[in-house]
Amino acid sequence: MASVLIAVCSVGATAWLAVESTTHGLQEERGQVLSDDTDVYRQLSGFAATHSTWDGAEKSLRELSRTTGRRITLATPAGRTIADSAAVTEALPARVSAVVDPLRTDTYSEPGAQLSGIDPRAVGPFLLPPAERAGLKKLAREHLACIRRYKLDGSIQQTPSGRVTVKLSDTYRPDSEPRSNQVPSECDDRRLNTPTHTEKRALTALNRIIDSCMTRKGIPSSEDLRAQLVLPLPGKSATGDSSSQQADCLEEGRRKQLDPYVAPVAELYLGSLGGSTPGFDLSTANKFKVIGVTGLVLIVTVATGTLVAIRLVRPLRALTAAAQQPLEHHARVVVSTKDETGYLATAFNELTARREHAEKQRKAMVSDIAHELRTPLTNIRGWLEVTRDGLVEPDPELIASLHEEALLLQHIIDDLQDLAAADAGTLRLQRELVGVADLLAQVSVAHRASAESAGIRLLTDMTSSIRVDADPVRMRQALGNLVSNAVRHTSPGGTVTVAAQEVGDHVVLTVKDTGSGIAPDDLPHVFDRFWRAEKSRNRRTGGSGLGLSIVRQLVAAHGGTVSLTSELGTGTTFTVRLPRATGLHHPGDTTVG
DSSP: OHHHHHHHHHHHHHHHHHHHHHHHHHHHHHHHHHHHHHHHHHHHHHHHHHOSSOTTHHHHHHHHHHHHOEEEEEEOTTSOEEEESSSSOOOOOSSOOEEEOTTSOOTTTSTTOTTTSSOTTOOGGGOOOHHHHHHHHHHHHHHHHHHHTTTOOEEEEEOTTSOEEEEEOSSOOSSSSOOOSSOOGGGOOGGGGSOOHHHHHHHHHHHHHHHHHHHHHTOOOOGGGSOOSSSSOOSOOOOSHHHHHHHHHHHHHHHHHHGGGSOOOEEEEEEETTSOOOOOOOOHHHHHHHHHHHHHHHHHHHHHHHHHHHHHHHHHHHHHHHHTSOGGGOOOOOOOOOSHHHHHHHHHHHHHHHHHHHHHHHHHHHHHHHHHHHHHHHHHHHHHHHHHTTSSOOOHHHHHHHHHHHHHHHHHHHHHHHHHHHHHTOEEEEEEEEEHHHHHHHHHHHHHHHHHHTTOEEEEEOOTTOEEEEOHHHHHHHHHHHHHHHHHTSOTTOEEEEEEEEETTEEEEEEEEOSOOOOGGGGGGTTSTTOOSOTTOOOTTOOOSOHHHHHHHHHHHTTOEEEEEEETTTEEEEEEEEEBOOSOOOOEEEEEO
16 A cells, blocks of 8 residues: 555656646746846846957857857847857847847836936946046045934945946935935035036037037027936936937937947847757647556556555565574575566575585584594694603604694684685785696695605696796695695606697696596595595595695686596596786785685
């Protein structure tokens, strides 16, 4: 029931979110496009208002294009491209998006343009130099400090021309006393509103243009209608047709005065980068399709989830019960399915079998170690006790026998230490490029005396140019164990042959003897620790029972493998396969994990 509820909620929520997010996404995309287009127009109008030409506009176009993801192009009314954000010249869009003219701008694109249609950033000759700006700022700060003494507050604001004004704050009220919006006469400093030298010069030129227009239209001149510091002219308004003509002269004069300071009129084209972008189609029919598919998915999910839950719960409960059994029981689970749960049950059974086998090996190893150490220790203890009691004289022959037993103990302990290091991942290898011919020669020399004393011929067969990347000490130890094992199990008059050859990307080392061979049933146990073919565990042939286990660990540490073939009465062949040296070698310690 929980799975059904989760499926219903998840699928339903996913479908609802997909429809809602797509619908809102379309609405937001439309709004974002409109906002981006307005911002592009506003910024380009500002560039035109503050520059007399369009030189340098291409950098601004590319930055706007990168921000909005649109292609932005400016062209003259005649169709000649002024600037284009596209790296490669492409055909202009079919329709003009807007006309960029700071003297006749869109009244909704820039605050302050609603009265005259002129971009307020187009200041032309009214742009104040730094010295005049600094003087006005000083006067504004004095004016602000004065009104603050009367529990009023305000802020200093700067216009595009550089002129500053002080605007009273409507929310400032430090105490409960009523506050008058009138500026105290002491603070009514008219110096802040007095035109500067630059503004006077610009106003004089503007008034000349206005007078010329009014004379041309036959309108009587009036001081109240002349251009002042705040444009357009506030104050008294005339009535009738003359009022409209006077306002037209004022706007005409401003545009004529600012025209040399602004960029020429340009047409703005807005398009898509890399072609048109396909729109979304989320009609009513598509919404019904989404709902239908959601219902179908919901039904399939519920049915499938129910069936899967039934099939999963039963074997999982069996696995849980088996896992809770004591370790010594080694419980197993019946596998009835071939899905992931069945694979899990099979893996659990295999893990149980490996754990049972490992437990048997652990017990056997403890018994084997105790047995291997008991014999030499018993011999040493027995002879030392009879010597202490004076029953036997400590002659050289007795000391040699005790020394031999001590060496055997040391050999067993060293072998166990090597195996423990390999198991723990702390076996260190000193790799270097080793010639196989030298390696086999050293092994043969080390074991030739023992082979000859046993009446066995020790032969070598190899190619001198073969090399491997290996630890020479560890490889001599591995090959020495194989040769020593072969000598022990070969009758007098037999031969032991050590050979090497290249087979593909590997170097194959073989140790072949003509000994008694190994029974087929015993072959899987040859590399087990403390295993001997002699069931009576006779020590006449020597060895600790760990040599072949050490060989397997050392060869595996070098990235190789070891195997054997044997036939009773004919002999045994051990084969070691190692990666051939490639010529790329990095000497140093290597910890084998």
